Amino acid sequence: MKQISVDVLVIGAGPSGTVAASIINKAGFSVAVVEKMKFPRFVIGESLLPKCMEALDEAGFLDAVKSKGFQQKFGAKFVKNGKICDYFFADQYTPGWNWTWQVPRAEFDKTLADECEKMGIPVSYETTVTGIRFFDDESSVTTVQYTDGSTAEITARFIVDGSGYGRVIPRLFNLDRPSTLPPRKALFAHTVDKKRSMSDEPNRITIVTHKPGVWVWVIPFSTGITSLGFVGTPDFFKTFDGNDEQVYRALIESEPYLAERFRDVELVFSPRVLESWSSTTDKFYGNGFVLTGNVTEFLDPIFSSGVTLATISSQNAAHLVIKKLKGENVNWEKEYMEPVMQGVNTFRSYVTSWYDGTLDTIFFAEKQVPEIKNMICSVLAGYVWDTTNPYVKNHIQALQVLARKIEYRDMMEKKTS
Numbered sequence: 001m002k003q004i005s006v007d008v009l010v011i012g013a014g015p016s017g018t019v020a021a022s023i024i025n026k027a028g029f030s031v032a033v034v035e036k037m038k039f040p041r042f043v044i045g046e047s048l049l050p051k052c053m054e055a056l057d058e059a060g061f062l063d064a065v066k067s068k069g070f071q072q073k074f075g076a077k078f079v080k081n082g083k084i085c086d087y088f089f090a091d092q093y094t095p096g097w098n099w100t101w102q103v104p105r106a107e108f109d110k111t112l113a114d115e116c117e118k119m120g121i122p123v124s125y126e127t128t129v130t131g132i133r134f135f136d137d138e139s140s141v142t143t144v145q146y147t148d149g150s151t152a153e154i155t156a157r158f159i160v161d162g163s164g165y166g167r168v169i170p171r172l173f174n175l176d177r178p179s180t181l182p183p184r185k186a187l188f189a190h191t192v193d194k195k196r197s198m199s200d201e202p203n204r205i206t207i208v209t210h211k212p213g214v215w216v217w218v219i220p221f222s223t224g225i226t227s228l229g230f231v232g233t234p235d236f237f238k239t240f241d242g243n244d245e246q247v248y249r250a251l252i253e254s255e256p257y258l259a260e261r262f263r264d265v266e267l268v269f270s271p272r273v274l275e276s277w278s279s280t281t282d283k284f285y286g287n288g289f290v291l292t293g294n295v296t297e298f299l300d301p302i303f304s305s306g307v308t309l310a311t312i313s314s315q316n317a318a319h320l321v322i323k324k325l326k327g328e329n330v331n332w333e334k335e336y337m338e339p340v341m342q343g344v345n346t347f348r349s350y351v352t353s354w355y356d357g358t359l360d361t362i363f364f365a366e367k368q369v370p371e372i373k374n375m376i377c378s379v380l381a382g383y384v385w386d387t388t389n390p391y392v393k394n395h396i397q398a399l400q401v402l403a404r405k406i407e408y409r410d411m412m413e414k415k416t417s
């Protein structure tokens, strides 16, 4: 059997895997990436947040991504029953990157993986991790299988598991835990968006509230293709008859904001379904490994937090792996688990507040306080670690208190009018 030896084995060539691989490689350690699929491959998660630019920058990916001419993204627009709430990242409270991209992930992820290869990092495609043995000194031997059925063993001093929905280490070692969020389903496709100019600005994501708990993403790409996806409870989708495409077209027809633009739209691929994507584990690290990106916890697509949490967790993990390989002590709980959970928990409050209607009250309030709007904008831009922002520091209470104040003000105004 083929034997390979490296300092760090990275599982998965998604954004989380490639960011970690590049940063660790730049520090002078040998890295190998193994990836189950052949790239380019489809994956959902097309709207980025400005915060992730920090990780892409440190990984040395920005120039390559810029050269692809992806659609720039400057904000997020929320639409409900004809009301519009626009957030522009230029207004965000936290200093830092205030724009990013909307990307077809097949091309984006391949760009990052190609950059890794240009840096001299071997990326082995169509190579699936099937087993791992960890030893007391934190080293490991990973068995991988190639598409021809042959296998190899990779000895590593440390493993970064960035396997996304594959959840390699949690699955192999039975670490998976169910998420506290209720199951949701998405039905989505790429569309040839010929009537784009009639209702949309391509430079931001549009989120349409269709009915309570059901929403739509509209993510235009620079190619003229637009990603259009519906998210709701599995039961909501059961209220429609027909196959996935018939349901998808019926949903378009039933949403006034979308119907005219997307009626009879040409689809690039038949609508796809994803369901019950939220899961987590108790610990994002262990003897000889760290979990990054979606393998830690993926919440919900509503605020496009996935790639940002993936790349920022990976950036952080890479720094700690480097520290460890240099023989320094790492307190994984304090230095890794806590910061990752800070980000995840802040987004969790926003996700919960979205589905329980709290954010509806805030987004569509008639009178907006610009300072507060800018603080919420910062969260929507991914700055969920800036605890100088009261809407990060007190994420749970701050949103509830604000929504109650708006409701009270509206009630008093109605009484006096």
Ligand SMILES: Cc1cc2nc3c(=O)[nH]c(=O)nc-3n(C[C@H](O)[C@H](O)[C@H](O)COP(=O)(O)OP(=O)(O)OC[C@H]3O[C@@H](n4cnc5c(N)ncnc54)[C@H](O)[C@@H]3O)c2cc1C
Residues within 6 Å of the ligand: 011, 012, 013, 014, 015, 016, 017, 034, 035, 036, 037, 043, 044, 045, 046, 047, 048, 049, 127, 128, 129, 130, 162, 163, 164, 165, 166, 167, 168, 186, 274, 277, 292, 293, 294, 295, 298, 300, 301, 304, 305, 306, 307, 308, 310
């Ligand atoms: C409906 C929906 C919509 C979303 N929309 C957005 C959005 O707009 N913006 C956003 O930021 N995020 C979004 N997300 C989340 C986004 O998909 C993920 O958060 C993101 O892809 C995570 O990146 P990653 O690198 O951790 O994992 P991935 O991108 O999934 O990459 C992991 C890689 O590991 C490989 N792998 C898996 N198993 C193995 C194995 N055994 N051996 C070797 N390799 C393996 C996989 O093939 C894959 O290429 C959405 C998610 C859903 C469900």
